[in-house]
Amino acid sequence: MSLNQDEIQSVKQRFDIIGHSTALNHAIRVAIQVAPTDLTVLINGESGSGKESFSKIIHNLSSRKHGQFIAINCGAIPEGTIDSELFGHEKGSFTGATDARKGYFEVTNGGTIFLDEIGEMPLGTQSRLLRILENGEFIKVGSSKSQKTDVRVVAATNVNLLEAVQKGKFREDLYYRLNTVPLTVPPLRERGNDIDLLFRKFSADFAEKYRVKPIKLSEEAKTILISYRWPGNIRQLKNIAEQISILEIERDISADTLKTYLPKSGGSLLPALLGDVAGVADSGMSERDLLYKIFFDLRKDVNDLKQFVFEMVSRGGITNEAPINPSGLFSGMANPGNQHLTEDGLKKPEKSNVVPALPEVEDEDMDFEKVLDISHETEEESLLLEQQEKEMILKALKKNHNRRKNAARDLGISERTLYRKIKLFGIEE
Numbered sequence: 388m389s390l391n392q393d394e395i396q397s398v399k400q401r402f403d404i405i406g407h408s409t410a411l412n413h414a415i416r417v418a419i420q421v422a423p424t425d426l427t428v429l430i431n432g433e434s435g436s437g438k439e440s441f442s443k444i445i446h447n448l449s450s451r452k453h454g455q456f457i458a459i460n461c462g463a464i465p466e467g468t469i470d471s472e473l474f475g476h477e478k479g480s481f482t483g484a485t486d487a488r489k490g491y492f493e494v495t496n497g498g499t500i501f502l503d504e505i506g507e508m509p510l511g512t513q514s515r516l517l518r519i520l521e522n523g524e525f526i527k528v529g530s531s532k533s534q535k536t537d538v539r540v541v542a543a544t545n546v547n548l549l550e551a552v553q554k555g556k557f558r559e560d561l562y563y564r565l566n567t568v569p570l571t572v573p574p575l576r577e578r579g580n581d582i583d584l585l586f587r588k589f590s591a592d593f594a595e596k597y598r599v600k601p602i603k604l605s606e607e608a609k610t611i612l613i614s615y616r617w618p619g620n621i622r623q624l625k626n627i628a629e630q631i632s633i634l635e636i637e638r639d640i641s642a643d644t645l646k647t648y649l650p651k652s653g654g655s656l657l658p659a660l661l662g663d664v665a666g667v668a669d670s671g672m673s674e675r676d677l678l679y680k681i682f683f684d685l686r687k688d689v690n691d692l693k694q695f696v697f698e699m700v701s702r703g704g705i706t707n708e709a710p711i712n713p714s715g716l717f718s719g720m721a722n723p724g725n726q727h728l729t730e731d732g733l734k735k736p737e738k739s740n741v742v743p744a745l746p747e748v749e750d751e752d753m754d755f756e757k758v759l760d761i762s763h764e765t766e767e768e769s770l771l772l773e774q775q776e777k778e779m780i781l782k783a784l785k786k787n788h789n790r791r792k793n794a795a796r797d798l799g800i801s802e803r804t805l806y807r808k809i810k811l812f813g814i815e816e
Contacts, residue, residue, distance in 0.1 A: 390416050402444055404437075405588050406581030410573035414441065421568045422448035427520060429505075429565045430543040432572030435622035438543040441572060442501040445541055454498030457491050462507035463792060463802040469512050471528050480529020492525055496536045505542040505565065506551055507803070513558045516540075520564045540565070575617040575624060582613050585621065589628035600638045602631055607642040615649055777812045780805065784814070 395415050399405070404415065421428055422445045430438045439458055446456045464472050471481075475490030491500060502508070508516070519525050520540060524533045542565045551557035575582060586604070594601035604612060617623055627648050631640060779798065787793035795805040808814075 390419060394419070398444060398448075402440055402447075404440060405584050406578055407584075408573065408578040408581050410571075410577055411581065414570055414572050415444070417568070417570045418444040419448060421445060421570070423450065425449075425539055427539070427565055427567045428541045428570055429548075429568070430541065430570045430572060432543070432545060433574045433618075433620055434545045435620035436572045436574055437621055438545075438572050439501065439503065441570060442499070442541045442543065446499040446501075446539075449499070449539070451497065451499055451539055455495045456499050456501070457495050458501040458503060459491060460503045460792070460802070462504035463806075465803060465806055466509045469509060470515065473512065474515060474525045474527055476528035477530045480527075484529070487527075490525075490527065492519060492536050492538055493534065495538050497538075499539045499541060502540060502542045504544065506544045506546045506548055506557060507801075510556075510558065513561050517558065517561045517564060520561075575620040576615070579613065582617070582624065583609050585624055586612060586628055589625050590632055593629050593632035597633060599632065602628075602635060602638050602640050604640050604645065605642060608640055608645045611642050611645055611649070773812070776808070777814070780808055780812065780814060 392412075395412055398415055398419060404411075418428075418441045428442075428445060430441055432438045442458065443456070446452060459473070461469070470476075471484075471488065471490065473490050473492055475488050475493055476484050478484060478487045502516075515525060519536065519538070523535055523537060525536060526533055548557050548562050548566075552559045552562050575585075583604075587601075590602050593599075619626075630648055631645075635644065637644075780794070783794035783797045784791070787797065791805055791809075792802050795802040798805065800808075
């Protein structure tokens, strides 16, 4: 089926899609052509690029348009409850299941389910989903009875599912079953002048919302806007348009003014992972989570060293042969004169019974156990970090009006991680 530009433009107007780039038009064309069928569609695209809009196009142009449409973020549902959410559960099937519940696949019978972030779905749930795609059957949690459903599945991902398959994090058979018709939504940086069109649209919307004069970019500012990488895609562009619309008194925006709102780096300012460091790259940890882990491990090492010195003092094993550097308790532990090279070229100190001396003190009756007993510090520091983390979460939730997805984005963690933290700290939303 050949589609002309008028048909594509009509769909853009109906679903409020702005832009004329070739890649965008191709994605819309694929969505229009596949909509009348019942084929499963896998939408690929970066976070914030507008994948959900294409799932709505597919649903509303299909024979299921009068049925229900449900969009589900698989990464936002805790692993322990996702099966119940999708497939339902029977009364008493688990603690807290006081009543039977219908899942989304039962409720949406005859309609369309959009599974966003499908790569975050647990492997067990993937098996259940595969059964629905193959024969339209599912079993509620806590039941042994198979039920039928007629639901079209449109999935989306911002990760490479083939790589996830190779790492054992995603079922290969499910991948090929979902990928019946692949559809790729282009990132904003590849859409050229569409960036300026979107910025002007957002600026006009915010001018009307806040009753101010619309902002206008200089030609140089437009060039910077279009050449920026936009790692957050349309979501990031919209946020910046809103910030400038609210904060700038002068409505003609120069290049220098625009630069103050653009991060100096197109990506994260946190250090990048080089390769697979002890499997961390494959662990699913965010950079922020990784840094927390490094800090906690470092603190543990320091506390272990302090505890070692405390134990040596208790046993009377420390002498006053060498002065200790007051600014660093362990700076005197190495003895350069007793070092030799190992096979790997590293210096290794020879065994020595000499432990660095304590600083001299005037009071001979001083209780050294009180001086070096730091066993309480670990607990106090841990409580302090937890309190700071709780305060950060509360501020993010308050700022985003308790919208966990937005709060998680501000904190730089996944929504699932934020959910666990809310439960851990007993935060009431």
